[in-house]
Amino acid sequence: MVKKLEIFLYSLLSRHLFTSDSKKHLLLISYAACVYATIMHLFLFFFYLAVGVLPLFFVSMFGLLIDVLLFWLVDKSRYFLFGILLSVTVIVHTMAAAVCIGSDSFIILYLLVTLMMQVIIPYASARVRVLMGAALWVCMIALIFISHHVEPSWDIGIANVTLTVFNVQLAFFGTAIQLTIGNIIWDTIARFNRMELRKARSEANTDPLTGLLNRRYADTFFEKLSTSQSEQTWCVAMLDIDDFKLVNDINGHRIGDGVLVSVSNIIKTNLRKTDVVFRWGGEEFLLLLKDVDVSAAFHTLNKLRGAIAAENLEIHDTFLKVTVTIGICPLDIRNVEKSIETSDRLMYKGKMRGKNTVVM
Numbered sequence: 001m002v003k004k005l006e007i008f009l010y011s012l013l014s015r016h017l018f019t020s021d022s023k024k025h026l027l028l029i030s031y032a033a034c035v036y037a038t039i040m041h042l043f044l045f046f047f048y049l050a051v052g053v054l055p056l057f058f059v060s061m062f063g064l065l066i067d068v069l070l071f072w073l074v075d076k077s078r079y080f081l082f083g084i085l086l087s088v089t090v091i092v093h094t095m096a097a098a099v100c101i102g103s104d105s106f107i108i109l110y111l112l113v114t115l116m117m118q119v120i121i122p123y124a125s126a127r128v129r130v131l132m133g134a135a136l137w138v139c140m141i142a143l144i145f146i147s148h149h150v151e152p153s154w155d156i157g158i159a160n161v162t163l164t165v166f167n168v169q170l171a172f173f174g175t176a177i178q179l180t181i182g183n184i185i186w187d188t189i190a191r192f193n194r195m196e197l198r199k200a201r202s203e204a205n206t207d208p209l210t211g212l213l214n215r216r217y218a219d220t221f222f223e224k225l226s227t228s229q230s231e232q233t234w235c236v237a238m239l240d241i242d243d244f245k246l247v248n249d250i251n252g253h254r255i256g257d258g259v260l261v262s263v264s265n266i267i268k269t270n271l272r273k274t275d276v277v278f279r280w281g282g283e284e285f286l287l288l289l290k291d292v293d294v295s296a297a298f299h300t301l302n303k304l305r306g307a308i309a310a311e312n313l314e315i316h317d318t319f320l321k322v323t324v325t326i327g328i329c330p331l332d333i334r335n336v337e338k339s340i341e342t343s344d345r346l347m348y349k350g351k352m353r354g355k356n357t358v359v360m
Helices: 002-014 021-051 054-075 079-101 108-120 126-149 159-205 215-227 244-251 253-270 294-310 336-352
Strands: 234-241 276-281 284-290 313-315 318-320 324-330
Touching: 002 021, 002 159, 021 054, 021 079, 021 108, 021 159, 054 079, 079 108, 079 126, 108 126, 108 159, 159 215, 215 276, 215 336, 234 244, 234 253, 234 294, 234 336, 244 253, 244 318, 253 276, 253 284, 253 294, 253 313, 253 318, 284 294, 294 324, 324 336
Parallel strands: none
Antiparallel strands: 234 284, 234 324, 276 284, 313 318
């Protein structure tokens, strides 16, 4: 349940652009207020329908429609209108209830919870919220006069006990939520920020089309590799899709992108998890095979070459076959650039020999 709530809150935050964490906090706490108001109006909608107090039934129905509007206002970051409309809706509902059924069911608690909202939710300037707080205070005074001088229009009898219990529970949980939800929301925002940071780092290190590591990350990877104390044997290979420009010219870049994705998937499927694949640029891929000598790497990459050549690629209802040429050599971690140049030179030697081959 908690995990599902987190996923929902993350998706809510992901739909918006924020300039600060305080804006994220305002969105989430305003959304919580909308949920709270909807629960209140939903219960009262059915309650007043059951006891036959039609004016309050229609007020509750109107409140539910307002709640839909409140969600929309929060989603559009129109917090001023959200706060004013929510507060006014509660005032109208409370005063209507006082006239129709009296104030014995602690309906004044609606106003108290809304008054607390003026302190906790910064939907507008402090001046506006103070004025709204004053309006709520005036309504509380008005309730006293109504209860003493206005005879209720409906006597709901024993149902008044049910309403009183609901109102007390509503106020209790409303107060508890408003006092504790701030910490929960800030914790959620902190986790969301960490997740977004990891996502940003991942996107910075990966190619958006194929999902492979990109050339920018290769510098970091090779730097870590060169400073590593462990004795590891690596082979480096440059893989190039044969006649890729022709594929693009004949079929268009949309099909060309599909070829790149398909070849990337075949590479990932045929190599081990310990091997590393970079999209080097264009139709070139740099492959690093771990803990193998060059002859074993040659055997692995020749199988990969055959798998790509044998695959009948289906891309946007177009079927085509492609081949690759691969150059491979041992990786000298003290001179990575030279090793990559060697593998690139061997790959071009394979191109000169007729393509669709592996050269070491």
